[in-house]
Amino acid sequence: MSESNAFNSNMYLPFEKGLHELDVQIRRLEELSKRNNMDFGEEISNLARKREEMAKELFSRLTPWQKVLVARHPARPQTLDYVGAMCEEFIELRGDRCFADDRAVVTGLARIAGRRIMVVGQHKGRDVRERNACNSGCPHPEGYRKAILKMRLAEKFGLPIVSLIDTKGAFPGIGAEERGQSRAIAQNLQEMSVLRTPIVCVLIGEGGSGGALGIGVGDRLLMLEHAYYSVITPEGCAAILWKDHEKKEEAAAALKLTSADLKAFGVVDEIVPEPVGGAHRDPKQMAETLKAAIVRHLDELARIPMDQLVAARYERLRKTGVWRIAQAAGVEVQETARAK
Amino acid sequence: MAWGSRRLGAVQPKNVQPEGQFTKCPGCAEMLFVKDLEKQLNVCRHCGHHLYMGAWKRIRAFLDEDGVEELFGELETCDPLEFRAARSYKERLEECQARTGMKEAAVIVRGRLKGIPLIVGVTDADFLMGSMGSVVGEKITRAFETAAGDKLPVVIFSGSGGGARMDEGILSLMQMAKTSAAVAHFGRTGLPYISYITNPTLGGVSASFAFLGDIIVAEPGALVGFTGPRVIKQTMRTELPKGFQTAEFMCEHGQIDMIVHRKDMRDTIARILSLLTGKEPVGAERATIA
Numbered sequence: 211m212s213e214s215n216a217f218n219s220n221m222y223l224p225f226e227k228g229l230h231e232l233d234v235q236i237r238r239l240e241e242l243s244k245r246n247n248m249d250f251g252e253e254i255s256n257l258a259r260k261r262e263e264m265a266k267e268l269f270s271r272l273t274p275w276q277k278v279l280v281a282r283h284p285a286r287p288q289t290l291d292y293v294g295a296m297c298e299e300f301i302e303l304r305g306d307r308c309f310a311d312d313r314a315v316v317t318g319l320a321r322i323a324g325r326r327i328m329v330v331g332q333h334k335g336r337d338v339r340e341r342n343a344c345n346s347g348c349p350h351p352e353g354y355r356k357a358i359l360k361m362r363l364a365e366k367f368g369l370p371i372v373s374l375i376d377t378k379g380a381f382p383g384i385g386a387e388e389r390g391q392s393r394a395i396a397q398n399l400q401e402m403s404v405l406r407t408p409i410v411c412v413l414i415g416e417g418g419s420g421g422a423l424g425i426g427v428g429d430r431l432l433m434l435e436h437a438y439y440s441v442i443t444p445e446g447c448a449a450i451l452w453k454d455h456e457k458k459e460e461a462a463a464a465l466k467l468t469s470a471d472l473k474a475f476g477v478v479d480e481i482v483p484e485p486v487g488g489a490h491r492d493p494k495q496m497a498e499t500l501k502a503a504i505v506r507h508l509d510e511l512a513r514i515p516m517d518q519l520v521a522a523r524y525e526r527l528r529k530t531g532v533w534r535i536a537q538a539a540g541v542e543v544q545e546t547a548r549a550k
Numbered sequence: 551m552a553w554g555s556r557r558l559g560a561v562q563p564k565n566v567q568p569e570g571q572f573t574k575c576p577g578c579a580e581m582l583f584v585k586d587l588e589k590q591l592n593v594c595r596h597c598g599h600h601l602y603m604g605a606w607k608r609i610r611a612f613l614d615e616d617g618v619e620e621l622f623g624e625l626e627t628c629d630p631l632e633f634r635a636a637r638s639y640k641e642r643l644e645e646c647q648a649r650t651g652m653k654e655a656a657v658i659v660r661g662r663l664k665g666i667p668l669i670v671g672v673t674d675a676d677f678l679m680g681s682m683g684s685v686v687g688e689k690i691t692r693a694f695e696t697a698a699g700d701k702l703p704v705v706i707f708s709g710s711g712g713g714a715r716m717d718e719g720i721l722s723l724m725q726m727a728k729t730s731a732a733v734a735h736f737g738r739t740g741l742p743y744i745s746y747i748t749n750p751t752l753g754g755v756s757a758s759f760a761f762l763g764d765i766i767v768a769e770p771g772a773l774v775g776f777t778g779p780r781v782i783k784q785t786m787r788t789e790l791p792k793g794f795q796t797a798e799f800m801c802e803h804g805q806i807d808m809i810v811h812r813k814d815m816r817d818t819i820a821r822i823l824s825l826l827t828g829k830e831p832v833g834a835e836r837a838t839i840a
Contacts, residue, residue, distance in 0.1 A: 380757075382777035382785045387795060388803045391776035395757040399730035400737075419714070420726060420757045420776070427727050441714045441723045441754075446781075451635035451716065466631050466719050475630070477720050527731045528691070530724035531684030532630040 223279050225268070229487075232261040265486050272436065275462040278444060280436040281415045282378075285490040287497065288347075289316050289331030289374045292414065295497030296504070297322045300329065303360055309389065312353030313344045314381070315425070317360040322372070323505045328364035330357045330425050331374030334415075347416075348381040351394035354424045358398050361405060370408040370508050373425045378443065380421030395424040402427035403527060404520055408511035410504055412482070413437040414489075417467075429523050430507045431477065433469040434500070435484040439477075440467035477530065480507075575599050577771070591812045600749065600769045600812055604650075605657040605674035608707055612815055613661035613670060621658045621669070621696065622689045630684070631719050639717035646678050655710075656686040658693045660702075664820040665832035669697040671706040673755060675748070681712030682755050687725025690759055694732040698739045703823055707746045708760040711778070713753020726758035733762040742826045744819060747797065747806065752778050765822060766806040768797035774806070 222230040236257045239250040272280065280286070293300050293316070302318040304311040316333045319326070334347030349357075357373075364371050380391055402409060402425075409428030416422070417439030433439065442450075444462035449455050472478040482503050485492035511519065572581045577599025587594075591611055592601040603611070609618060633639040647653060655677035659670050671693045673680045682690075690706065697704045714722040736743060745763025747756075750773035757776050760766075768774060775795040783790055793799045800806050810818045820831040 380776060382782045384782065384786070384788070384791065384794065387775045387777065387782070390761075390803070390805050392756040392774075393761040393805060395776065396726075396730055396759070396761040399727050399758060400734045400762055403727065403731035404734045419723060420754055423723055423726060424757075427731070439720055439723075441719050442716050447635070447716055451637075453636070457635075461635070464631070464633055464635060465716070472720055475720060477724060524731055524735065527724065527728045530728055531688055531721050532628045532718075533685045533688055534626045534628055536624045536626050 221283065221285055223276070223283065225272075225276050225279075228264055229261060229268070232257055232264065236261070262486070269436075269486055269488070273459070273463065274438070274465075274468050275444065275459040277436045277468050278416075278438050278462050280488045281438050283488060283490050284336075286415055287489050287493040288336070288376060289329075289333040289414070291493060292374060292497055292500065293318075293320060293329055293331070295494065296501040297327075297329070298324075303363075304356070306352045306355040306359060308352065308355060310350070310352040312350050312356055314347050314349040314377070315353035315357050317356055319369070320372075322501065322508075325505065325508055326369050327508070328360055328369045328371045329374070330360060330371060331414075332377040332422075332425065334376060345381055347377045348379060349377065349421060349424070350381050350383070350386045351389045351391050354380075354394035354398050357425050358401055361402065361407075361409075365405050365407045368407065370410065370511065371405075371428070372504055372508075373409060373411045373428060375411060375413045375417055375422045375426050375439075376415035377418050377421045378416050379418035380424065395420050398424045399427055403523060406516050406520060408508065408514075408519060409523075410507050410511070412500065412504065413439050413469075413478075414500075418443060427523075427527070429511055429519060429526070430479050432480045432482050432500075432503055432507070433472060433478045434482050434489060434496075435469055436488055437469060438462075438467040439472055440465050576601065593812050598770065598811075600771055602676060602709075602749070603812070604676060605652065605672040605707075608672050609657065609659055609661070609670060611812075612705075612707075612819075613659070613663055614665065616662075618659050618661040621660055622692050623653070623657075625654070625685045625688055627654055627683060627685045629717070630721055631717065633717040633719070635717075642678065642717070650674070650677055652677055654685045654689070655680050655682070656689040658689050660696075663705075663816060663823070663831070666703070666820060666823050666827075666829050668703045668705060668823070669693050669700075671704070673706075673708050673710050675709030675711055675750060678715065678717075679712030680708075680710030680755065681715035681722070682710065682725050682729075682758075683715035683718040683722050684725065686715075687722070687728050690725075690729045691732040694729075694736040694743070697741060698736050701739070701741060703742045703744070703827065704736065705744045705746055705819060706759060706763075707748055708751045708755050709748040710755035710760075711750045711752055711773075713755055713757075723754065726754045729759040730762060733759055737764075742823060744822060746810075746815070746819070747772055747774055749773050750778075752776065761805075764826075767808055767810050767818070768800065768806050770797060770809050770811060772797040774800045 243250045297320040299321040317330050320329045332347045335341035335344035410430045411426045411428040413433040444458040447461040448457035469481045485495050489496040575594040578597035580596045592603045656673050745766045747768040
């Protein structure tokens with residue numbers, strides 16, 4: 211599935227030009243051999259090997275900006291893809307009981323490897339119609355309120371929560387502000403920090419600032435290898451600090467937003483490796499890898515007594531940040547999450 | 551985060567020139583004598599526009615004169631990302647420190663309001679746009695923890711056009727979660743937390759401790775919201791409604807409890823604390839019951 215899917219999707223990123231050319235050559239030879247009944251088997255397998263090596267090499271040294279592009283790839287698996295591939299059962303629950311059902315956030319009861327869970331996730335939508343309905347995964351306050359409502363439900367029935375994060379950011383609109391975007395996000399941060407049920411958060415694609423964090427407080431934070439998580443989009447940062455949108459590559463590097471950076475800062479617990487070429491090149495394998503990681507963490511958390519779990523969650527947040535303490539005689543540097 | 555509002559110009563201290571000078575009111579463009587303006591708590595006598603008020607000036611105007619003690623002043627900012635844009639974080643930070651005489655955007659003090667002991671925090675919108683990095687987040691968090699330990703109410707004046715500070719990347723974002731968790735734990739003590747929103751309060755500060763007050767108060771005309779108006783205008787390619795994201799607008803939309811004129815901040819907060827906790831303020835004007 212992966213190879214043909216990759217080619218048919220016809221969505222190569224700018225830095226994948228070399229891969230694209232090889233894929234074109236391979237396809238030509240395949241067609242030629244079919245049409246003329248000739249055997250190019252050896253040439254094809256040579257090219258395929260070359261392609262594999264090139265892809266491996268390319269994706270082992272992606273720049274931060276290239277990772278942002280992979281994380282935003284239109285064919286990258288989304289929340290509902292993962293739910294479909296990882297869960298035996300899923301019953302979607304809709305609405306915030308106040309104003310609307312925000313399609314940018316998907317919530318529902320699910321079963322994963324036999325374990326009952328509540329799924330909360332941001333969903334961008336695939337085709338134009340779905341993307342419009344989902345606002346491309348940018349939640350309104352209703353999305354955050356729906357999420358916390360279902361999380362309270364999870365707490366009540368003793369279900370652990372799996373939160374899949376994938377948003378460019380909270381929706382920047384008039385209605386969103388009128389209906390309390392700030393309060394909605396703040397309330398989720400507050401409530402998730404003391405919710406009495408295990409919470410596993412996974413950054414599956416884009417982690418856009420407060421909009422991502424709004425469903426992202428928990429006991430574990432996993433991050434897909436090529437996902438990014440940032441205080442601001444590289445474009446936004448470039449516009450403000452360089453006064454130039456085109457400096458987004460520099461901004462992406464300066465913001466230290468890759469999974470490796472976040473692991474080094476101690477913000478991310480585990481990096482989930484992606485198939486060569488990114489999650490969209492082999493969604494099935496990606497879902498399998500992710501499922502195994504989620505289940506492992508759910509089982510670990512299930513063994514921790516609830517009081518201890520909630521206390522540890524606060525401790526986890528409590529130690530984020532870097533500062534030093536000025537003293538009369540010199541300065542003592544606190545070495546919490548220091549970057550490499 | 552929600553950086554960049556054109557109206558931020560209104561809070562820059564360049565409007566408040568050194569003593570003996572005049573300054574132009576950003577609200578009505580009248581020339582104001584700075585000495586007079588200071589006596590009026592930086593409120594324009596012509597149009598009532600609330601001009602920027604620095605952290606220490608705010609603390610002096612809000613608290614009783616005696617017994618103000620700064621807390622956590624020993625926390626100093628690092629540069630964990632070794633962040634460098636057009637200019638480096640270190641450079642921007644040092645320049646800001648030299649200009650303002652402050653070490654960071656947040657100041658936390660212990661003091662009394664009409665005799666009621668409490669902890670007060672201020673984020674100064676003029677220090678790197680009042681943005682929240684590790685030190686601001688840590689100070690706010692410690693303010694709640696100390697208040698919980700000493701059984702004191704908390705009042706936080708927020709002013710932040712910058713939200714979560716870009717220069718400390720993801721660590722700044724995590725301060726939103728950290729401070730919100732601190733509010734959650736403080737909430738269990740049954741002690742009051744009053745959030746006092748000043749111009750401007752946006753992004754990561756707005757979407758964390760500022761909107762988690764038991765009671766949320768705002769100054770007249772303050773810009774309040776998650777995404778800044780300029781970004782909304784650009785992204786949505788639409789005109790914004792009149793008065794969009796002002797404190798008054800947010801109050802009408804049910805987002806905040808009340809608008810309080812700066813001259814009333816002492817009385818109003820003291821009365822609220824008294825009604826919530828039963829502690830009697832000394833010399834607070836009572837509401838007259840007809």
